[in-house]
Amino acid sequence: MPKVGMEPIRRQQLIKATMAAIDEVGLADATVARIARHAGVSAGIISHYFGGKDGLLEATMRQILSDLGEAVAACRRKLRNDTPRARLEAIIEGNFDRSQVTDPVAKTWLAFWASSMHKPRLARLQQVNDRRLYSNLCAQFRRLMPLDEARLASRTLAAVIDGLWLRGALTPEGLDAEGARRAALATLDRLLAASDSVAASSSVAASDSATAIDAR
Amino acid sequence: MPKVGMEPIRRQQLIKATMAAIDEVGLADATVARIARHAGVSAGIISHYFGGKDGLLEATMRQILSDLGEAVAACRRKLRNDTPRARLEAIIEGNFDRSQVTDPVAKTWLAFWASSMHKPRLARLQQVNDRRLYSNLCAQFRRLMPLDEARLASRTLAAVIDGLWLRGALTPEGLDAEGARRAALATLDRLLAASDSVAASSSVAASDSATAIDAR
């Protein structure tokens, strides 16, 4: 039933169907036939809109990463006070946002992460996203502690966030977003508490934000 | 060139070849032909010794998990003093042991983790291992803090360890074992420091170790 302007609708439909299929049977068994069936369309249409299965997979990963980035940005925008701590909390909240933390998303995310080890195009997407998260974290920590410490803190918090996703994706009960958020926030507390006592005396903090950006 | 008693040799050979193949091209493209070529044998032999490809993959995952467990156990045995903190440090050291943290192992480990989301047999292996790590952590933390705190600390440290592996597996430069160890140990420091101040006054600590075991 061809209407005009189907392209954006079909693309969304197929991306969603891809996540559903991966959630159901895993990336390895997510065939084009199965994805198409999930979307209620024919298999051929995938090549038509995405140039092939790989194109669809890449588009799906793009969607997940941009959704995640958008959720973080939204949390940042909601902030009333602009302290480094509040910013860091917003990053955590964004990463465990209800709209993001669903079984299909978590499982698809992990599947792509594993897959990106050997697919250069996916690896690039992953890396860009990764660096952005790390940069954001580091820029904020930098305002509260020396560079070395800030780097370590960023690495640690990033690892906690990814680790919680990872474990959540595998757990039979699904990712417990609320518990994960609490664990990540508690980690942040401890990371800041460590240098809070020092921060009072040594005022290395909050100078310019230009040097705060750290490209690993 | 058939000699007797080839079975254990071939099994080891093929398991190692599996990791090498996954390191090289990923689980999705690790065909039996490629694995066999890596081991310098014919493809048919895989079905002969492992009953099929799935059997080989399961055996490979078993190997990785048992190696990891063995490394942790070895670090614990080396301990001179038996404080909870030393035990926790040993768990961390074991998880980032040089013999374990290689590219083939890290990549295979992650590939299996992703795969186990949809393969019940692998999921079971993963879960058993997971619970063991969590139990070990919780038993030690329990000697230093109240149960609720101990659970949160265990979850956090487990997430940090897995998160560091995860990020290490993807990073182009490979997993930086030394840096990861430092980050994990620093996290442990902070987790203990938080309740150290309390531990001095309230002596909830080091009583019996029977109630310390916590099955999640």
Next chain:
DNA sequence: AGTTTTTTATTGAACGTTCAATCAATAAAG
């Protein structure tokens, strides 16, 4: 307003490829 033509969207069967598993043949060791 009705009819024809063009454009756009979609289908699904056919094709070629790839893979895991099988098994009869083979060759060394006991």
Next chain:
DNA sequence: CTTTATTGATTGAACGTTCAATAAAAAACT
């Protein structure tokens, strides 16, 4: 001469892609 270990060609199933056919909608025309 029997047993054990190994091979590699073969088989059948499954997959992604392609493309001619189709059908609906839009545009053009009378």
